[in-house]
Amino acid sequence: MKILTIESTCDETAAAVITEDLEVLSSVVASQDELHQRFAGVVPEIAARAHLERCLPVIDEAVRKADIQLADIDAVAVANMPGLAGSLLVGVTAAKTLAWLLGKPLIGINHLQGHIYACQVAFKKPIFPCIGLIISGGHSTIYHCKSPFDFEPLGGTIDDAAGESFDKVASMLGLPYPGGPSLSKCALNGDPKAYAFPRPFLNDTSRLDFSFSGLKTAVRYEIAGPGAVDFKSLEIDEQRKADIAASFEQAVVDCLVGKTMQAMKSTGIQRICVGGGVAANKRFRVALEEEVSAAGGELLIAPMHLCTDNAVLGAIAVEKIKAGQVDDLSLDALPGLIRN
Template structure:
């Protein structure tokens, strides 16, 4: 079976062709970074319009790279939740149209579940049950994942997501968008102990939540102090900038790793699966690998190209087909909360 999967939950227009044996025949991603760069963040209206322009070319390229014709596709899957309303509608409409034209099954998938399932695609072995950690620009959540569709939230951010905080701090430091990779690159030359930034909830063993808003504010005060400020006019020498970036990054990593380890202790589950754009962060990957190994656990982090949004996440549709969970043309976009 060959499944065409579509991803338009935020600002990446993506399509992939995947077999029921988890072989990725093609994967195409059209980034919108250049469109949102001057705003230092994703503008929903711009994202939706860009999806409209790019959706059909991306689908065509994915099918072509798989050496197939559209008629060779056996099912169509689309991430229909959660995400930006306009962006989701473009992908859902395209998927429904293709399913109707080709007379093929339609499968709606949960984008967040797909991020964790990417680990099963990458490692080619069952991953459930596991502790699932999703960390990206919109999500910072820990789940008890009993099956591909049974995700129990154990904790998450009560304010900003980790990736959002990376972008905002990078902007304050005058680093280019997207902020996460830029800040991490800057932090390579910095001292992670130079500034004692707060680590909210890290020592609270009663909860598995994150809070990055206060950390972000602490960095702001370190850079410019309280009150209104034009960050574009600030001049920060390179070493101080690197030290702030490294200290901020280390604080985020400590919180993410610490709460993941606490989730392992509370549930007794030793396998940890991680997805989302922040999972590409080198300092985070190394720290979590060391801590999980020290506890005798098993860590699965999706490879770099599967951490950020892409249509290979739609491979979870295979599990839905096996379970007989096929949708009809009433499938709708479910925007919901970006931080869920």
């Protein structure tokens, strides 16, 4: 069986061809970073228009790289939740059209569940049940993942996502977009203990939530103080910039790792699976590996190329087909966070 998977939840247009054995025959991703760089963040209207231009060429390239014909596809899967409304609609419309034209099954998938399932694709072994941590530009959530489709939320951010905070702090420091990689590169030359930025909720064992808004504000005050300020006009010493970046990054990592370990302890589940763009952060990966190993647990983090948005996440469609969970042409885009 060969499944064509389509991803367009945010600003990456992607397609892949995957077999029922989770063999990735092809994976193509078209980035939009250059389109959003001047805005230091994703502009939904621009993202949707770019998906329109790139969706069919990306699908065509994925099919060609898999060395098959479109008629060889046995099913079409698409991430239809959650994400940006306009972006989702492009992918869902393309998937529904192809499924109808080819007379093949259509499978809608939850993008967040796909991020965790990427660990099963990467490590080629069953991963459920597990504690699932999804950290990206739009999500920072801890789940008890009982099965590929049964995710019980244990906690999450009450304001900003970790990735969004990375982008905003990078912008304040005058670092290029996308902010996460730029800030981490800058932080390599900094002292993570130079500034005592807050770690919200870290010592509160009664909840497994994150809060990055106050941390972001603390960094802002350290850079420029209160009141209106034009960050583009600020001149920050390079060492001070690196120290702020390192101290901020360490604070985020401490929160993410601390709450994940609390979830592991409170549930008794020893396997941790992590997905999402922020999971590519090297400081985070090393810190979590050390903590989980010390606690006698098992850590599975998707490889870096499967952390950021890509269509291989759609491999979870294999599980939906096995379970008989096939959709019809009434499948719709669901932009809100679906807690299931």
